[in-house]
Amino acid sequence: MANQPPPGFRHLPGYLNLEAQKALLDEIRTIVAAAPLYQPAMPRTGKPLSVRMTNCGSLGWVTDREHGYRYQPRHPLTNEPWPPIPQRLLNLWNTLADYPHEPEACLINFYSADAKMGLHQDKDEADLDAPVLSVSLGDTCLFRIGGTTREAGTGSFKLASGDVVVLGGTSRLAFHGVDRIYPGTSTLLKNGGRVNLTLRRVMKG
């Protein structure tokens, strides 16, 4: 029997209908045109991550060999400020996050057919009380989530286009990752792949 996610975890399958997904994707395309996707690197080793990423919001999550994981206000390649978070994403946060402060960061991850994300905790934010809100667009993925230690068991399930996930409560610090992408499971993205949007409150108060 698969393990259950910790308390505070919510999976909302099909929360966004196709029209809402298309409208959101249009806004993401505009953001990516101004703040291009780039390939981030692991600290120390410089090994590239398999996902490509960019951000919108006043702060964006970045990593590189020299300085590691961090939030910063500008795109690492263009040195331009990140574009603002679209209002429809702020509305989603206001509806689902149950948190009195707006998110500063929206990480935009693009998964090609062979991209993955290893099990990790989101711990780079000063505010660990705010939930993390995630939106899936495009191809289905196999998402894995465990407990708040590496030793805890994990369980996995699929996330499809339009699904929304909220990591709140105990699940805010749960280890989680993406095992695999299922190519060809969505026609939302012309050339396939999966886009994941992750809204986070970074600074306290």
Add this chain to the structure above:
DNA sequence: GAGTTCCT
């Protein structure tokens, strides 16, 4: 000092 998202 140990731990930290890429580890098959």
Add this chain to the structure above:
DNA sequence: TACT
């Protein structure tokens, strides 16, 4: 990593 550059911090805890």
